[in-house]
Amino acid sequence: MEKEVTIYDIARLLKLSPATVSRALKDHPAISAGTKRLITAAAEEMGYRSNTFASNLRRQRSNTIGVIVPRLDSAFMSTVLAGMEKIVNEGNYNLIISQSLESVRKEKANVKTMFDSRIDGLLVSLSSDTDDLSHFQPFFQKEIPVILFDRVLPHPNCTSIVIDNVRAGYDAAVHLVRQGRKRMMHVSGSQKRNVYEERLRGFRQALAEHGLADDLVLVGNLTRQDGLDAARYIRQLPQPPDGLFVASDFCAASCIGALKEAGFAIPNDIAVVGFNDDPVAQVVEPRLTTIRYPGQEMGEIAAQSLISHLSGQPPVTAANTIVLNHELIVRGSSTP
Amino acid sequence: MEKEVTIYDIARLLKLSPATVSRALKDHPAISAGTKRLITAAAEEMGYRSNTFASNLRRQRSNTIGVIVPRLDSAFMSTVLAGMEKIVNEGNYNLIISQSLESVRKEKANVKTMFDSRIDGLLVSLSSDTDDLSHFQPFFQKEIPVILFDRVLPHPNCTSIVIDNVRAGYDAAVHLVRQGRKRMMHVSGSQKRNVYEERLRGFRQALAEHGLADDLVLVGNLTRQDGLDAARYIRQLPQPPDGLFVASDFCAASCIGALKEAGFAIPNDIAVVGFNDDPVAQVVEPRLTTIRYPGQEMGEIAAQSLISHLSGQPPVTAANTIVLNHELIVRGSSTP
DNA sequence: TTGTACGCGTTATCAG
DNA sequence: CTGATAACGCGTACAA
Numbered sequence: 001m002e003k004e005v006t007i008y009d010i011a012r013l014l015k016l017s018p019a020t021v022s023r024a025l026k027d028h029p030a031i032s033a034g035t036k037r038l039i040t041a042a043a044e045e046m047g048y049r050s051n052t053f054a055s056n057l058r059r060q061r062s063n064t065i066g067v068i069v070p071r072l073d074s075a076f077m078s079t080v081l082a083g084m085e086k087i088v089n090e091g092n093y094n095l096i097i098s099q100s101l102e103s104v105r106k107e108k109a110n111v112k113t114m115f116d117s118r119i120d121g122l123l124v125s126l127s128s129d130t131d132d133l134s135h136f137q138p139f140f141q142k143e144i145p146v147i148l149f150d151r152v153l154p155h156p157n158c159t160s161i162v163i164d165n166v167r168a169g170y171d172a173a174v175h176l177v178r179q180g181r182k183r184m185m186h187v188s189g190s191q192k193r194n195v196y197e198e199r200l201r202g203f204r205q206a207l208a209e210h211g212l213a214d215d216l217v218l219v220g221n222l223t224r225q226d227g228l229d230a231a232r233y234i235r236q237l238p239q240p241p242d243g244l245f246v247a248s249d250f251c252a253a254s255c256i257g258a259l260k261e262a263g264f265a266i267p268n269d270i271a272v273v274g275f276n277d278d279p280v281a282q283v284v285e286p287r288l289t290t291i292r293y294p295g296q297e298m299g300e301i302a303a304q305s306l307i308s309h310l311s312g313q314p315p316v317t318a319a320n321t322i323v324l325n326h327e328l329i330v331r332g333s334s335t336p
Numbered sequence: 337m338e339k340e341v342t343i344y345d346i347a348r349l350l351k352l353s354p355a356t357v358s359r360a361l362k363d364h365p366a367i368s369a370g371t372k373r374l375i376t377a378a379a380e381e382m383g384y385r386s387n388t389f390a391s392n393l394r395r396q397r398s399n400t401i402g403v404i405v406p407r408l409d410s411a412f413m414s415t416v417l418a419g420m421e422k423i424v425n426e427g428n429y430n431l432i433i434s435q436s437l438e439s440v441r442k443e444k445a446n447v448k449t450m451f452d453s454r455i456d457g458l459l460v461s462l463s464s465d466t467d468d469l470s471h472f473q474p475f476f477q478k479e480i481p482v483i484l485f486d487r488v489l490p491h492p493n494c495t496s497i498v499i500d501n502v503r504a505g506y507d508a509a510v511h512l513v514r515q516g517r518k519r520m521m522h523v524s525g526s527q528k529r530n531v532y533e534e535r536l537r538g539f540r541q542a543l544a545e546h547g548l549a550d551d552l553v554l555v556g557n558l559t560r561q562d563g564l565d566a567a568r569y570i571r572q573l574p575q576p577p578d579g580l581f582v583a584s585d586f587c588a589a590s591c592i593g594a595l596k597e598a599g600f601a602i603p604n605d606i607a608v609v610g611f612n613d614d615p616v617a618q619v620v621e622p623r624l625t626t627i628r629y630p631g632q633e634m635g636e637i638a639a640q641s642l643i644s645h646l647s648g649q650p651p652v653t654a655a656n657t658i659v660l661n662h663e664l665i666v667r668g669s670s671t672p
Numbered sequence: 673t674t675g676t677a678c679g680c681g682t683t684a685t686c687a688g
Numbered sequence: 689c690t691g692a693t694a695a696c697g698c699g700t701a702c703a704a
Contacts, residue, residue, distance in 0.1 A: 053454065097433050
């Protein structure tokens with residue numbers, strides 16, 4: 001390993017002080033244009049690179065943002081991450097990423113690792129069995145900003161970026177009602193998570209308003225298998241539903257496949273609405289009606305607000321929750 | 337911001353030297369069990385956390401691994417990343433991730449950022465228009481290991497993790513031949529990238545061996561739109577193909593949709609084979625025959641070899657390329 | 673088994 | 689506009 005060039009080396013060569021070199025390299029206003037040119041040229045020439053470790057040590061910050069997601073291999077999360085990376089990169093931060101694999105235990109470990117790595121801020125989407133935010137206490141204590149997105153829990157110290165899941169569930173149900181459906185079913189995920197609990201709540205609210213029963217609710221993990229299981233369940237019902245709202249597209253798609261095999265016509269026998277506008281929504285037949293919600297944008301906004309928080313703005317307690325718009329995309333699975 | 341506890345604080349409290357504290361905290365053998373217990377207890381009590389910056393500065397390494405992928409929002413890449421995160425996390429490293437968005441320009445910028453962040457090693461899948469590895473020169477010079485995966489370019493200083501794409505293309509074509517298909521078409525991606533160039537090569541090789549023409553080849557970006565375009569192209573052919581191999585499942589799925597709308601029966605008129613075993617493969621109708629290749633495993637192996645390289649092993653020039661197995665998954669899109 | 677003392681490379685403060 | 693100097697917190701020869 002050859003030696004690294006330091007600002008001392010440059011200073012010595014140019015007969016200047018390390019301080020001047022340091023300032024010139026950061027484009028400090030108090031350095032004459034001439035010396036700056038001299039120094040940057042020499043730095044380039046000598047193959048200098050700033051030592052992040054030393055700089056971090058001195059400045060007490062890392063210019064790094066941490067992200068914890070439930071799963072890396074999810075279509076939705078990957079668009080969110082893409083959005084975050086874009087913004088973070090433009091803002092000259094680094095992104096360090098880890099996954100909780102839907103376990104609080106691992107989430108806690110990740111939080112600790114992030115804390116020990118001295119990230120400047122944290123972006124989190126909670127695991128499916130996280131009950132509270134006590135493991136973020138160290139961050140709160142040090143006033144390191146934590147921003148929750150999508151799967152959140154209310155907390156005075158956290159900004160949350162979400163969509164109105166109650167409303168989205170409501171919209172889905174109303175859409176089915178408008179298609180003349182009377183007997184509605186919903187397939188949902190862990191009720192500990194706002195996203196699923198709220199979608200169900202909105203669904204129920206809409207049914208109540210229309211005087212319909214809301215007794216058909218299946219709670220699972222919204223996997224492919226859960227979709228198949230839901231279809232099997234439906235097949236055995238004496239009175240199967242004619243409207244189906246599934247809180248995830250992939251699960252909805254696999255369910256549609258199984259329902260068709262079982263002889264149900266989609267949408268005639270059962271109209272289906274999914275959630276996310278996942279790529280599969282445009283591939284399954286019939287194309288899936290769904291609630292679109294902007295993953296990329298959610299990532300960008302989360303990253304953006306974290307960064308702006310980091311660069312000055314005092315704790316913006318004003319906007320503690322940012323709600324993005326969602327949109328019902330009507331396709332063939334719910335309309336003739 | 338309250339003050340951080342340092343090893344000096346602990347030392348002072350316990351009337352020991354900072355050196356002893358430092359050693360005890362790292363479980364150095366030369367420290368008595370008693371003192372160790374004392375020190376770790378005090379550290380816990382006082383809320384001490386090791387200062388990574390100082391430690392990095394001193395040790396000249398970051399315990400951080402960089403990853404550059406073409407796109408974060410890709411089903412395949414996200415499984416790879418999931419695999420990497422798993423291993424890296426277990427090995428007590430951090431993962432910093434960025435995306436090139438298929439542009440060399442951005443890839444270069446990312447490489448530079450990674451270099452300046454002093455990561456201990458780099459994992460890369462190349463952008464679609466990367467011609468050479470000259471931008472990795474700084475890493476090679478400093479002997480910082482660079483491992484390429486999936487989209488690679490041969491280089492003496494790099495280990496590559498790949499599948500045998502030639503063979504995979506060959507397998508796909510032979511499968512179509514065995515289904516009795518005579519007129520074959522292939523939809524591929526940027527020929528600068530090994531993965532696509534090699535799949536095409538294998539495809540051609542198989543056709544040649546069976547005395548079939550290989551003049552029907554479309555090169556695009558393998559997007560949804562490219563799938564639709566391919567279908568439109570096929571529709572206008574006086575003599576459409578009866579066998580179709582598409583180098584990506586998502587593109588294949590959208591193509592199948594359009595072909596069916598245009599009146600082609602799948603697989604009777606056209607048998608289709610995709611690539612990746614993407615989730616959509618199991619949703620499209622008929623289910624898509626495809627080449628499965630282990631993204632998660634590829635990520636795990638890439639991370640694993642990087643880490644083992646970092647912890648001792650001298651430049652393993654022995655295995656410069658690691659080839660993983662792929663598998664043809666036969667489904668309804670190619671067999672009656 | 674423990675302590676002393678120095679350096680890792682920056683940047684901030686203060687002085688000129 | 690530039691320079692001297694002092695931290696930042698840790699790890700490690702070397703000494704005891």
